[in-house]
Amino acid sequence: MSTHHLLMIEDDARLAAMVGEYLTQSGFAVTHMLDGASGLAALQDKPVDLVVLDLMLPDIDGLEVCRRIRALPGDAGRVPVLMLTAKGDPMDRIVGLELGADDYLPKPFEPRELLARIRAVLRRHQPGAAPEHKVLRFGQLEIDRDARTVTVGGQPAELTSYQFDLLVTLAERAGRVLTRDQIMEAVRGRELEAFDRSIDVHMGRIRAAIEADLKNPKRILTVRGVGYVFAKNQE
Structure with a gap:
C-alpha cells in the first residue's frame, strides 16, 4: 500500500x-x-x-x-x-x-x-470496488461511478469529489426521501449534525451543475422540514 x-x-x-x-x-x-x-x-x-x-x-x-x-x-x-x-x-x-x-x-x-x-x-x-452497474442514467443525466464523472446531455458537469458522492448517494436511492444527516452519514460514514447547513450549500452547487432551471429543479427536490429526494423519472 x-x-x-x-x-x-x-x-x-x-x-x-x-x-x-x-x-x-x-x-x-x-x-x-x-x-x-x-x-x-x-x-x-x-x-x-x-x-x-x-x-x-x-x-x-x-x-x-x-x-x-x-x-x-x-x-x-x-x-x-x-x-x-x-x-x-x-x-x-x-x-x-x-x-x-x-x-x-x-x-x-x-x-x-x-x-x-x-x-x-x-x-x-479514490473509490474501491466498482458497483454492479457502474453508470447511473436518468434521462439526459449520466453518472459514471468508476470514472467519477457526471454528464448532462453529453456535456460534463463539474463537481467536487464530495459533491459527486452526495449525488451518487441520492441517485442510488432515487425516489426515497433522505434527511440531511442520513445523506451526510452515508457519505462520510459517521454521524454529523442534522442542521449543518453545509449540506444545503453542496446541494445548491450540485443543482447548478445538473439542473436546467435552478428555480424549478427536476432532479433533486427539497422536502421541506425533512431533506432531499432524487426524482426517479427524468427527461
Missing part, C-alpha cells in the same frame, strides 16, 4: 509540528508550508493526495488559496481540500465549500478527528 502525501498549509508552526508528527506516525507523508504562496508553489511543484488548508494565513487568505487551487490545471486543481476553520464561524465554512473545498474541521480539534476526516476524504476521492 502506497503512502499518501499530504500538504499542510498552516502558519501555526507548533500546531503543524504536532499534527504533522501524529499524521506521520499514522502512515502519511506530510509537507508543511507556513503561508499560502509557499503552499501553492509546493502544490504545483509536486503532486499530493490531499491539502489541509488553514483559513487564517499571514499572506493570502485561505479562501483565496482554495480558489487558486481550484483554478490550477490538471490533477493539481482537483486535489481534495480539507479546510481548518475558526470555531463558530459558519460563513467561512459555507464560502469555502462553495469554492470547492471537500470538507472542513473547526479549530480547536482533536488530531484523531482530523485523521478520520482525512481518511474519509481520501476514500471518497
Whole structure:
C-alpha cells in the first residue's frame, strides 16, 4: 500500500509540528508550508493526495488559496481540500465549500478527528470496488461511478469529489426521501449534525451543475422540514 502525501498549509508552526508528527506516525507523508504562496508553489511543484488548508494565513487568505487551487490545471486543481476553520464561524465554512473545498474541521480539534476526516476524504476521492452497474442514467443525466464523472446531455458537469458522492448517494436511492444527516452519514460514514447547513450549500452547487432551471429543479427536490429526494423519472 502506497503512502499518501499530504500538504499542510498552516502558519501555526507548533500546531503543524504536532499534527504533522501524529499524521506521520499514522502512515502519511506530510509537507508543511507556513503561508499560502509557499503552499501553492509546493502544490504545483509536486503532486499530493490531499491539502489541509488553514483559513487564517499571514499572506493570502485561505479562501483565496482554495480558489487558486481550484483554478490550477490538471490533477493539481482537483486535489481534495480539507479546510481548518475558526470555531463558530459558519460563513467561512459555507464560502469555502462553495469554492470547492471537500470538507472542513473547526479549530480547536482533536488530531484523531482530523485523521478520520482525512481518511474519509481520501476514500471518497479514490473509490474501491466498482458497483454492479457502474453508470447511473436518468434521462439526459449520466453518472459514471468508476470514472467519477457526471454528464448532462453529453456535456460534463463539474463537481467536487464530495459533491459527486452526495449525488451518487441520492441517485442510488432515487425516489426515497433522505434527511440531511442520513445523506451526510452515508457519505462520510459517521454521524454529523442534522442542521449543518453545509449540506444545503453542496446541494445548491450540485443543482447548478445538473439542473436546467435552478428555480424549478427536476432532479433533486427539497422536502421541506425533512431533506432531499432524487426524482426517479427524468427527461
